[in-house]
Amino acid sequence: MAKKPVRVTVTGAAGQIGYAMLYRIASGAMLGPDQPVILQMLELPLEKPQQALKGCMMELEDCAFPLLADMVGTGDPKVAFKDADYALLVGARPRGPGMERKDLLSANAQIFTEQGKAMNEVASRDIRVIVVGNPANTNCYIAMKSAPDLPKANFTSMMRLDHNRAVYHLAAKVGKTVNDVEKMVVWGNHSPTMYPDIRFATIAGQPASKLVDEAWYRNEYIPMIGKRGATVIEARGLSSAASAANAAITHMRDWALGTNGKWVTMGLPSDGSYGIPEDILYGVPVTCTPGKYERVKGLEIDAFSREKMDATLKELLEEQAAVKDLVG
Numbered sequence: 001m002a003k004k005p006v007r008v009t010v011t012g013a014a015g016q017i018g019y020a021m022l023y024r025i026a027s028g029a030m031l032g033p034d035q036p037v038i039l040q041m042l043e044l045p046l047e048k049p050q051q052a053l054k055g056c057m058m059e060l061e062d063c064a065f066p067l068l069a070d071m072v073g074t075g076d077p078k079v080a081f082k083d084a085d086y087a088l089l090v091g092a093r094p095r096g097p098g099m100e101r102k103d104l105l106s107a108n109a110q111i112f113t114e115q116g117k118a119m120n121e122v123a124s125r126d127i128r129v130i131v132v133g134n135p136a137n138t139n140c141y142i143a144m145k146s147a148p149d150l151p152k153a154n155f156t157s158m159m160r161l162d163h164n165r166a167v168y169h170l171a172a173k174v175g176k177t178v179n180d181v182e183k184m185v186v187w188g189n190h191s192p193t194m195y196p197d198i199r200f201a202t203i204a205g206q207p208a209s210k211l212v213d214e215a216w217y218r219n220e221y222i223p224m225i226g227k228r229g230a231t232v233i234e235a236r237g238l239s240s241a242a243s244a245a246n247a248a249i250t251h252m253r254d255w256a257l258g259t260n261g262k263w264v265t266m267g268l269p270s271d272g273s274y275g276i277p278e279d280i281l282y283g284v285p286v287t288c289t290p291g292k293y294e295r296v297k298g299l300e301i302d303a304f305s306r307e308k309m310d311a312t313l314k315e316l317l318e319e320q321a322a323v324k325d326l327v328g
């Protein structure tokens, strides 16, 4: 029997990432080739973005996707999140050259408070959320705190782009492919303080740390992964859209359908493990079975890693303190 359609909300749907995301979700790339979806798309309630959203919806019609059961375009969060099973919170102000993601904190805090409240009121009680809009970890914290009736564990932030970047550049360094890399971890914040940790990683079954030079790893690779977003902005004049959309889709796909034991990185509200205070949204390694993620626990944290993990935590605590008055 055909599956019942599920409701997928995308905010900022007519933006760069939205445009790179909608058609893949409607094609089945996120929830599988037998799962019909109803797309519920939110854009700012202003003429230009609403007009652009209409254009996106025309294109969705013209794709004639067999899995697209219905769609809604709106400027009202309560319409967009109504009964939503999945939400991809993309809509936010992107940074320009010379800005760090945390410069966007206050501009975006209000958006995520409003959307958290709307989800609390009207979404499915089991909604699964990924926050992409920057600063993603703290925006997710705000949305989670603004939705006290929903399970905290269902709020996640996107670290998958960082994870994918870390996997690709490690594989490329030793002339292997991404398929050869297992057990990558990117701890912490989606910011230059993130810590791509290769201590557990293997490349074609060999320990990665034995295949690459430690000075390269510490002095070049770690900062390069942390600053990759800025490097793309410099080159494109716009922030990463295709790779960000791809990361969000694969994050949700893995959560919905499972990873078959493979480690991926998700920003999760901390359960206190690894010395991260509870509720802070922090990148950690997980494996997924359909509908459920499980943290990889009990990894040894050495002195270098502790220092890196504490530095990215410190930044998250500062971001959290900066929005304290906005989270109620």
Ligand SMILES: NC(=O)C1=CN([C@@H]2O[C@H](COP(=O)(O)OP(=O)(O)OC[C@H]3O[C@@H](n4cnc5c(N)ncnc54)[C@H](O)[C@@H]3O)[C@@H](O)[C@H]2O)C=CC1
Binding pocket: 011, 012, 013, 014, 015, 016, 017, 018, 042, 043, 044, 049, 090, 091, 092, 093, 094, 095, 111, 131, 132, 133, 134, 135, 136, 158, 159, 161, 162, 190, 239, 240, 241, 244
């Ligand atoms: N977490 C990550 O790894 C990444 C995050 N990002 C972030 O994703 C966000 C979106 O990036 P782009 O799509 O490139 O930006 P964009 O500016 O092209 O699109 C954002 C869209 O969101 C809409 N929007 C703004 N406020 C809204 C609101 N309150 N409700 C609904 N829609 C709203 C805008 O009208 C616009 O169409 C930015 O914050 C960017 O920094 C981008 C790349 C990677």
Ligand SMILES: O=C([O-])CC(=O)C(=O)O
Binding pocket: 094, 095, 101, 134, 161, 228, 229, 230, 232, 233, 239, 240, 244
């Ligand atoms: O750097 C940005 O603002 C966009 C982003 O988050 C990334 O590409 O990692």
